[in-house]
Amino acid sequence: MKKQFNRMRQLANQTVGSRCHLQCQPLCPLCATGALKSYLRELPEPLMTFELYEEWIQASNIPEQEKRLQALWNACEKLPKANYNNIRYVIKFLAKLTEYQDMNKMTPSNVAIVLGPNLLWPQAEG
Numbered sequence: 001m002k003k004q005f006n007r008m009r010q011l012a013n014q015t016v017g018s019r020c021h022l023q024c025q026p027l028c029p030l031c032a033t034g035a036l037k038s039y040l041r042e043l044p045e046p047l048m049t050f051e052l053y054e055e056w057i058q059a060s061n062i063p064e065q066e067k068r069l070q071a072l073w074n075a076c077e078k079l080p081k082a083n084y085n086n087i088r089y090v091i092k093f094l095a096k097l098t099e100y101q102d103m104n105k106m107t108p109s110n111v112a113i114v115l116g117p118n119l120l121w122p123q124a125e126g
Helices: 002-014 029-042 053-060 065-077 081-098 108-119
Strands: none
């Protein structure tokens, strides 16, 4: 699995600035998720941005589902274009990943636990 993870990382590094077609590579989903987690963790700012941190948190705490989804969508629309495009790609990948949760144990809840802290974190003070 480590070999697959390293291959995934190498491919990702080679495709920076170009369209990436990693789905064509025969990699296990957990390796792809590990590479994604590593990529997100290495960003200088979270994909969901420091600027929108409070808005994301407030939106996620809205009890009524329809209003919560609208607030999350509103925050998403405020993302810089590159972040917006990346988050769309990540969400599509994660949706596909959870389709196979019976085999890979990556339920939506597990995905949130594993990747959530790598998508959004507060800016360090001081």
